[in-house]
Amino acid sequence: MVETVKKVLRKSPVLKTPAFGCLQGIPAINITRGCLHRCAYCYARCFPETPSHGVFLYQNLPEKLAKEISSRKKRGLLPDVVTFSTASDLFQPHPEILKITHCSLRLLLEEGINISFLTKGRITNEFWELFALYPDLVEARFGLISLSLTYHSLFEPRTANPYLRLRQIEKASLIGLKPSVRIDPVIPQISDRPEKIFKLFRSLKNVGVKEVSVSYLVLRPGVMKQLRQELPRDIFFSILRAYQGVPWCQVITSATTKLVQKERREEGYKLFRQIGKELGIRVRVCGCKNPDLPYESCFPWGFSSRKRLSQGRLFK
Numbered sequence: 289m290v291e292t293v294k295k296v297l298r299k300s301p302v303l304k305t306p307a308f309g310c311l312q313g314i315p316a317i318n319i320t321r322g323c324l325h326r327c328a329y330c331y332a333r334c335f336p337e338t339p340s341h342g343v344f345l346y347q348n349l350p351e352k353l354a355k356e357i358s359s360r361k362k363r364g365l366l367p368d369v370v371t372f373s374t375a376s377d378l379f380q381p382h383p384e385i386l387k388i389t390h391c392s393l394r395l396l397l398e399e400g401i402n403i404s405f406l407t408k409g410r411i412t413n414e415f416w417e418l419f420a421l422y423p424d425l426v427e428a429r430f431g432l433i434s435l436s437l438t439y440h441s442l443f444e445p446r447t448a449n450p451y452l453r454l455r456q457i458e459k460a461s462l463i464g465l466k467p468s469v470r471i472d473p474v475i476p477q478i479s480d481r482p483e484k485i486f487k488l489f490r491s492l493k494n495v496g497v498k499e500v501s502v503s504y505l506v507l508r509p510g511v512m513k514q515l516r517q518e519l520p521r522d523i524f525f526s527i528l529r530a531y532q533g534v535p536w537c538q539v540i541t542s543a544t545t546k547l548v549q550k551e552r553r554e555e556g557y558k559l560f561r562q563i564g565k566e567l568g569i570r571v572r573v574c575g576c577k578n579p580d581l582p583y584e585s586c587f588p589w590g591f592s593s594r595k596r597l598s599q600g601r602l603f604k
């Protein structure tokens with residue numbers, strides 16, 4: 289099916305602050321509603337406001353952002369950090385989306401505002417040129433769960449392939465960014481086997497990664513439905529076994545989520561840590577998505593302004 293990009297006007301403020309997890313208080317921007325990548329496990333696809341096909345592109349976003357920056361500047365309320373991609377990837381494969389993304393990033397960077405993003409997409413040259421001008425302001429995070437091309441074709445077929453992502457991580461290091469990697473969602477039975485983790489970590493080490501954050505797939509009814517529809521039956525049921533006997537519970541803002549069995553997660557994270565230790569990569573487990581384990585922050589903000597953030601002063 290051809291995915292459409294429908295241009296719409298954004299009415300609500302752009303610099304909105306989500307009130308959940310470690311993003312609390314940090315303005316988050318989504319360039320589109322919906323995401324062309326359509327990963328099989330994506331929870332944002334289940335939001336009632338997400339279009340079932342294609343995406344809505346906020347074509348007036350740079351204009352609105354420029355006005356908000358100017359108004360906040362006058363009031364001394366510019367944010368230190370703005371994050372992207374909480375419910376859509378900012379590097380989706382469409383020229384109009386990339387144009388709006390580029391304008392928005394440029395506006396923020398030119399004001400000296402730190403930007404953070406998490407992507408599984410393909411970053412084109414004009415973005416690398418922009419980031420090279422502001423390496424200290426860019427927190428680049430790459431989602432990379434497995435190097436298996438079978439995994440890629442089943443779970444994230446429209447994203448950049450894992451080897452391109454590895455090259456992008458390397459490129460980010462070369463231009464002076466400090467890229468980090470998010471291994472989320474780990475798919476039980478599929479991407480948590482020792483040999484798979486080792487292969488991934490060895491490649492990450494080779495491209496200079498020093499730290500990763502990890503979390504297992506959190507199921508929601510809508511995610512289960514997607515997986516059931518989009519995965520081969522045997523794979524779907526083998527994943528489901530890891531959730532057997534676990535009640536639905538509240539995780540972050542959702543009241544109906546299911547975590548992988550606790551012992552299984554503990555074992556899995558232990559394995560990630562062991563392999564990480566062996567290869568000199570620090571592993572953090574996402575505390576927000578593992579509320580029943582000792583809390584660990586995978587706080588992604590590594591900017592010089594971190595001190596201010598940790599003091600709770602999120603705005604200049």
Ligand code: SF4
Nearest residue numbers: 323325326327330376
């Ligand atoms: S890239 Fe991220 S936001 Fe886009 S579909 Fe995949 S998981 Fe969802």
